[in-house]
Amino acid sequence: MDKHVELFLDYLSVERGLSKNTILAYRSDLKDYTGFLEAVSKKSVSASSREDIRDFMLHQKDKGLCVNSISRALAALRMFYRFLAREKLIKSDVSSYIDSPKLWKKIPDVLNLDEVERLIEAPDLNTPQGVRDRAILEVMYATGMRVSEVAGLRLTDLNADVGFVRCLGKGKKERIVPLGTKAVASVARYLEKVRPRLAKSGAQELFLNRSGRRISRVSLWKLIKRYARKARIKKPIRPHILRHSFATHLLERGADLRSVQEMLGHANISTTQIYTHVNKDWLRSIHKTYHPRG
Structure with a gap:
């Protein structure tokens, strides 16, 4: 996996204190994204663009992922790119101004x-x-x-x-x-x-x-x-x-x-x-x- 991803996951664990389950979810989403960059866009994270993120979201939609899953992945990418920009590992946050898929709030199943x-x-x-x-x-x-x-x-x-x-x-x-x-x-x-x-x-x-x-x-x-x-x-x-x-x-x-x-x-x-x-x-x-x- 991209070295930038590992740095980010360490940051989430050590400095943000996020749970193991949350970090595993971020790892999964970012692994999918970096794999997409390598296989389709032929780019590294540091060379990626806003268009690459949009293409990834469309790719996930074509795979049949639900809107909630795509939105969760986008949230992970936004936090990831903000971290990279703050640490000056990339020139700018390319995830800015990307619209999130509309999330329909589903009423959860409950028991009477x-x-x-x-x-x-x-x-x-x-x-x-x-x-x-x-x-x-x-x-x-x-x-x-x-x-x-x-x-x-x-x-x-x-x-x-x-x-x-x-x-x-x-x-x-x-x-x-x-x-x-x-x-x-x-x-x-x-x-x-x-x-x-x-x-x-x-x-x-x-x-x-x-x-x-x-x-x-x-x-x-x-x-x-x-x-x-x-x-x-x-x-x-x-x-x-x-x-x-x-x-x-x-x-x-x-x-x-x-x-x-x-x-x-x-x-x-x-x-x-x-x-x-x-x-x-x-x-x-x-x-x-x-x-x-x-």
Whole structure:
């Protein structure tokens, strides 16, 4: 890969403190771009132009990539070229004034309350794995934490007496999120009955796999899908579906947007606003109750 890309990725890791997953996404996008430059434009990054970036975007579109993916790649390229210009590795930022493909904000898939209950109750509490998995699902729905954040929880992040958990989010930003009584009770059962059996000497992570090591985000993703099938949930199941459901259900019940933003760990409130859509049945009941001709 181009040496400039490696310098940029080091900058993101060391100086910006971005997560490993974010850096891997940037690496993938920039690898595609530098490969395109070499194969099609026959250029290096330092010799590239605005037209090369546009040609790359059209090439990605022809490959069938969705608008969101192309826009994400363009965002990576803009940051990359700004870095190169600031470090005087190129004469000017050639990514300036390139229009981004229009992004349609898609309303995320969410579960209704009945589906959430069925999902959380799917694990078998008569088995150690079921006790652990119930605790995981309760925490995910109670806090709206990302899958990677739940996987990274440590014992010291939990304050069961007060009912809060400390979360290290994107950009290593720390936030404190309430747990709720059901999640606290479920985690306490796991800590008492299951975790001591799994824990190897010195293990500090909250949720452990069968080998006594930190459970991975991939394992958590598979866990959610497995229990969704068991609960006979027909909706598309994605890693953040409990996070989306958490935010949506809070806002539907009157929580203010700023508080939900804080609990989700969003840097920009516009990211949180996507959850202001409401359940159609709930909207219909509001209309019927308050409209003079409802």
